[in-house]
Amino acid sequence: MRALEDLKNQVRSQTSRRYVEEAVAAYNAGAYRAALISTWIAVAADIISKTRLMAEQGGIARQLSDELDQAISTENRRDLQEFERNLIVQAHKGLELIGSREAEELHRLYQDRHLCAHPAFVSDGDDLFSPSPELVRAHLTTAVDALLAQPAITGRRALERFGRELGSDSFPEDDARLNDHLRASYMDHGTKALKENLVKVVCKETLKPEVPLRQRWRCARTARELRKIAPGLFDEQLRVVLDRVQNHLDDAGLMALVSGLCYVPGTWDALHDGTRARVDELLRKAKPQDLMETHVLFYGPLPPAPVGKMLLDRLEDITSPNAVRGYTGPLANYFGENPDPQLVPKLTDLAAQATSYEGGAAILQVLNGVAHAMTDQQMAALLEVCMSNGQICGSVLGSRQIDRMRWHGPQGELSEAAWAKWDAPRNPERAEGLAG
Structure with missing residues (x-):
């Protein structure tokens, strides 16, 4: 008391x-x-x-x-x-x-x-x-x-202000700064009604496929930070929103759910079994190009389980030669500066299982998109896999992709030693120089 x-x-x-x-x-x-x-x-x-x-x-x-x-x-x-x-x-x-x-x-x-x-x-x-x-x-x-103890701020005016901030250049792109802004401007001094309505507005906005992806993603990031600030209030209002709309979402709405609120912990628990089954089926059937380019689902950290696992399961399709030929931009752009750490081990396993020259090269092309985030140990493990798979080490296409990776990946001692082993049968003089 x-x-x-x-x-x-x-x-x-x-x-x-x-x-x-x-x-x-x-x-x-x-x-x-x-x-x-x-x-x-x-x-x-x-x-x-x-x-x-x-x-x-x-x-x-x-x-x-x-x-x-x-x-x-x-x-x-x-x-x-x-x-x-x-x-x-x-x-x-x-x-x-x-x-x-x-x-x-x-x-x-x-x-x-x-x-x-x-x-x-x-x-x-x-x-x-x-x-x-x-x-x-x-x-x-x-x-x-x-x-x-509350300020003279009306819920409607505060929400209108937040709507203007969403489309502005001053909207914080760093999650920590966004958290600070939400606390200072809305959550620390706002009424309970304002806090509840802010959560509802943000969650609803992420579920509108017609809203540009950039703005929807800003709302998803806001939702994620709001949950950190007020987890109990957020989860309660999230369920209110989802209970009203989830049974009426079409495929575009479901994909908006996947690319937005599914990145917020706790969302999966708030979905009905029927909605979960539809999300699973949709992610199994979605075209690789839609997953990578249209919805940018592999940019940065993947959604929490089980949606992240569903996306990892699609890497085999995403790295197929037909899919890779269809991507219109540099693959690194689809993964961002900080790709999910789960990607490299999964892609390395796929490289070990490659059964054709073209297939191995396609997997390595995707790996080039995350090479900037690989650890020294991961690069050494990948080169070991490539040397053990004749569909890669015996392929001009595969070797070309590996050579590109040399300059984008880590440059530590383990990598240097692994590159020396890779070069030994191809360029003895270079391998000797690296080893020395």
């Missing part, structure tokens, strides 16, 4: 904090009715203060502020009472300062405040409502967490 002093220090507005101090003082004196009434006053004053602050931006806040000023100037008590009655509804649905759960909890505070402030509400013969200390603390905690 948090100390009342800690709760008071979390209140952002100095004005609202004074009312909370009154509530705390009444609580400590055992005046629980007064404490509960002061808590409601703090809530009402905070909503009104934030409404006036947001009125500078126009919209519903300006309208509410004008209505309040009109009622005050004309001393229209009926309108003022009506305004107070609707404060929670407006904070929830109009201003989007609080979510539905927070609205329900604050509405209970409002009702209990009535029982404390209006003896006429008590039935004949009943004692006046006497709130327990636990109830007062619960109301005070709710008021602080749901409203008083």
